[in-house]
Amino acid sequence: MPVYRYRAISNSGETQQGDAETHDAAAARQQLRQRGLMLLDLREASATPSLFAGFDTSRRRVNSRELADFASGLAALLAAGLPLDRALAAMGREDKRSPLAGVAAKLREAVRRGQPLAQAMEAHGALFSPMQRALVQAGETGGNLAACLQRMAEMAERRVATVEALRSALVYPACLLVMALLSLVFIATVVLPQFHPFFEDAGVAMPLPAEILLGSGDLLRDYYYLLLPLLAALVWTAFRAARHPELRLKRDRLLLRLPVVGPLLAVLEAERLCRLLATLLHQGVALPAAWRLTLEGLGNAAFSASLELVAGLIRRGGDLAGGLANSPYLPATAIDLVAIGEQSGQLAAMLLRAADLIDLDAKRRTQRLLALLSPIVTVLVGALVAAVIATVFTALLSLNQLAT
Incomplete structure (x- = not known):
């Protein structure tokens, strides 16, 4: 069973580091969320470090403008009354050449399986920062997800x-x-x-x-x-x-x-x-x-x-x-x-x-x-x-x- 090394924030604001032994990365994220931790970083401890480990290819392919457009468009669709899964589907069809189109499709699949959007974003940590995921989680908890996404876009x-x-x-x-x-x-x-x-x-x-x-x-x-x-x-x-x-x-x-x-x-x-x-x-x-x-x-x-x-x-x-x-x-x-x-x-x-x-x-x-x-x-x-x-x-x- 693989071991995943994590870095997370507790509700009291303390930074915690440790190892989680689970079947896969998704199970590790779920385990940490059940403990009330907000995930910052998760990687397999046994993985061999790559020569280019310091370079995040996902982040290089998506710039701040694309992230702003994605958050703003999703907020507008939610404010118009669309359910979250349909709004994500629409964002995925809007520009299929954008790397975020594939991400929107994966987020939609996770949401349809019953995952909160913030939890689904954890699988794409290179694109969505811990602060952005915390905003989404707060919006889902308070019922004002569209407003939180608009703040993220701003x-x-x-x-x-x-x-x-x-x-x-x-x-x-x-x-x-x-x-x-x-x-x-x-x-x-x-x-x-x-x-x-x-x-x-x-x-x-x-x-x-x-x-x-x-x-x-x-x-x-x-x-x-x-x-x-x-x-x-x-x-x-x-x-x-x-x-x-x-x-x-x-x-x-x-x-x-x-x-x-x-x-x-x-x-x-x-x-x-x-x-x-x-x-x-x-x-x-x-x-x-x-x-x-x-x-x-x-x-x-x-x-x-x-x-x-x-x-x-x-x-x-x-x-x-x-x-x-x-x-x-x-x-x-x-x-x-x-x-x-x-x-x-x-x-x-x-x-x-x-x-x-x-x-x-x-x-x-x-x-x-x-x-x-x-x-x-x-x-x-x-x-x-x-x-x-x-x-x-x-x-x-x-x-x-x-x-x-």
Whole structure:
């Protein structure tokens, strides 16, 4: 009988890890749910680790936009009065080319067998995060599944809008960098080699900057078939290292310490923290479990680590605002609003208010950063091009002196 290693959250917000010996993964999920645990991760303990275990192929095939459309469409069908199984069937027929079409069909089969939708989503943990499954479970328990799915879609839409805005703003600087690098490669591999025979015939060395650039061009031209696999190996190693908890924690701490970029990342994480926690509390999830799910939904490990002690404080009956004050990354205004929410019994509403205020601050910081980025990149690219041109002209002047 196989053994499955799990990581789950209890109703009190504690993270539990252990092994479950059952017939299959579905039985393991059912066993954990009967114990009142919310599953975060489940994998067979005896499985041989794959070379690409750090890469989640399911997650790569489905982006946030598709998830947002799926949740929004399903919410609209449920709000229109369709039963859940018929709504899932309609979502599966809507776009058969989408990977979520097959997922919708499998969810429908599980629902028709009597499983709750949240439990059916556990089999597709790479697509649906623990926070999203908790929202669905809260919606099914409270009878407002359509509203919970709409909340899920709104959060995904917000994330998509932020990413698309950043991508649009980075197109021009990225194009500048690519063109500058291509120009540098062209000069190093095509232009400067034309001068090298003249210096060899004269028995004189080329100027040092030209020698360096020429050597780089020779390396690219003669050993490109080795450099490309080496580059691919470096990228693969970087992705694997990012999956390692300790290395990821060090990387995220370094990112938060960067000037300008670090404070912006902290503000974005603070906004996500307040919004996720407010959404879960608004749907009736208990504060200890909601807090743990919120930390699981954050992207920066260092930011999450600074708030790990808050879970124990909540379980002991302490106030959330006092625990948040120990983090160096949360704005004082957000902490004050959380304290007001706890005192007035409107914690979810105050968290949403704090998330909106932090979102405005994040947008201002992002606009300032992007406004600075274009001129900085332009100056750097101009300096690079000027240095390359100066190198070429130095070589030409040296040739002229040899001729005279």
